[in-house]
Amino acid sequence: MEYNITQYELEPGALEIQYIEENFNEFPRKKTAAEIVERLQGRAHLILLANAPIADDEQGAVVPVSFKVAHEIKLDEQDPKLADLVHRLRDHVEFPDRRILYTWIGGTRRDWRGQGHFRALTEQQEHWAMEQGFDEIVVKTKNRFYDMRGTLDHLRFEVVKYERHHLDNAESKVYLTKKLLPEIIGRHRSSRTVTQATI
Numbered sequence: 001m002e003y004n005i006t007q008y009e010l011e012p013g014a015l016e017i018q019y020i021e022e023n024f025n026e027f028p029r030k031k032t033a034a035e036i037v038e039r040l041q042g043r044a045h046l047i048l049l050a051n052a053p054i055a056d057d058e059q060g061a062v063v064p065v066s067f068k069v070a071h072e073i074k075l076d077e078q079d080p081k082l083a084d085l086v087h088r089l090r091d092h093v094e095f096p097d098r099r100i101l102y103t104w105i106g107g108t109r110r111d112w113r114g115q116g117h118f119r120a121l122t123e124q125q126e127h128w129a130m131e132q133g134f135d136e137i138v139v140k141t142k143n144r145f146y147d148m149r150g151t152l153d154h155l156r157f158e159v160v161k162y163e164r165h166h167l168d169n170a171e172s173k174v175y176l177t178k179k180l181l182p183e184i185i186g187r188h189r190s191s192r193t194v195t196q197a198t199i
């Protein structure tokens, strides 16, 4: 299968992410386009969506079904949330003289899960990140996001930190990373067509 991926510029991409998140009932607080723009502007970032046909649609309509948004994080973050993230990671990820990409948000719409769209996006993200000179990709999840944990396991992310929640272990945070070593590209399995959104 050839995966169809679109890479977006900041503002149209933020709107696309806002629209696609409406389809996820597992996200308690959906991001607005404004929040996405605020987080990503002024820092290296990547907005990718995978598109696929709607089953049984006679016109063969293609819709965005999976997404992944990532941005760079640095030791001297000023934004309080990012400063806190870096503080929690700094003993577990080497920052000095290295570029770190943080996968902020992502997911696949329920009807299209298990078809490889998230793997294709992840592989494209890795390809882009290596071209841009990043050294490592970081992601944060929770114990209770079992589908995401299983998926990150298949995608060969390694746990670097576990932060136990004081009341409910299902809420505990898990931090995972993948070092962008040259051999990673040779292990990629998806065949992808990537287009740059023109709007």
Ligand SMILES: CC(C)(COP(=O)(O)OP(=O)(O)OC[C@H]1O[C@@H](n2cnc3c(N)ncnc32)[C@H](O)[C@@H]1OP(=O)(O)O)[C@@H](O)C(=O)NCCC(=O)NCCS
Binding pocket: 026, 066, 106, 107, 108, 109, 112, 113, 114, 115, 116, 117, 118, 119, 120, 140, 141, 142, 145, 146, 147, 148, 149, 150, 151, 152, 154, 155
């Ligand atoms: C996790 C999620 C993104 C996976 O998307 P997907 O498009 O179904 O994933 P893919 O089909 O590309 O699968 C990628 C790999 O993960 C594996 N995988 C997918 N879902 C899995 C699951 N529930 N458990 C274990 N492995 C899983 C696949 O088998 C595949 O491995 P392989 O390529 O080695 O065969 C999707 O289930 C999702 O959006 N879940 C909700 C998002 C969420 O929980 N977010 C929480 C915030 S972190």
